[in-house]
Amino acid sequence: MFSWAFMAGAVSVAFAVSISAANAQSASLMKNATGSVYTADEVGNTISTINLATGQVTIVPATLSPHNVQVSADGARLLAVGDAPMADGAPGHGASGSGMKAPGQLLVFSTASLVSGPTASIILGDHPAHVVVESNGSRAFVTVSGENVVAVIDLARNEVIRKIPTGRFPHGLRISPDGRSVYVANVEDGSVSVIDTTMLSEVAKIQVGKGPIQVGFTPDGAKVYVSLRDENKVAVIDTKTNVVLARIDVGRNPIQVHATRDGLYVYAANQGTDAEPSDTVSVINTATEKVVATIQTGAGAHGVTTSTDGRFVFVTNIIAGTVSAIDPKSQAVVATFEVGRGPNGITYKP
16 A cells, blocks of 8 residues: 655645646547546545546545545535545545544535535544445445444435444445445455345455455446455456456556446556556456556556546546546547546546
């Protein structure tokens, strides 16, 4: 994991809007792209919004060090989770259990007005990492890594209604396309927990390998891909049997994984280490379970998401402070946007 102590600092403005020549040029290269991309800027304690049509970037300060963000299916809300910043403004992520900071939170924003601040703030506990939202917008699921649980939040009442035990240090999670299951990557015991969204309990635990960080479903829900940070591999799970089908060699220290909308490829962002950051994304062919391309993005490749029309894959580059837009047809970076410091999680709103 990256420590980022050398990059820490407090945000001193209410909000900032940037439309640099580089960002505007990147937008023009994307040929009538629409929608917005949001990033969790963990180092800067901010959230960035990229307007893909213009290249304008809006950076909004947050009252936490956001590790992950997620837009609701209707596009009306943006959810952000993370730890409270340290007293000196350093990001709180990674300081779990230190007793030096307040409990982590979930913040809920209106996407129509992020600059107005959150509409709700929900205390979660020790070291929340990732959040996902049900398609009907009624509940959110958040990994609370320091407590080895997934918190279930009622978004109508903005309160935690259940904490579900998982494996050790749950981190990334995603909801299955049919909404019936949540798969959770447990970093410290090499497993993936399967949570039933009706019973709100863990119904299976799958051993996958060392350092699972995030999971990603194929659009049909038949397979789940799991990044294994400490093995430089991605594991593939058959969701009918919960059996590991394959373990694929990728780049160094893969973090987030995401399938394209057509299900043909899975993109794995290879972050590397503190001492030797990586700047690549491995492209896995889901039919052959082989890496068919390696794309250079920016230093510290980390988060991955896709546009709903399938035209672009977006990758955060933590050290570079940028977002790369990849064209899945050419398997090349077609645009790069400058965002806030230490962009981590990423989500797209059409």
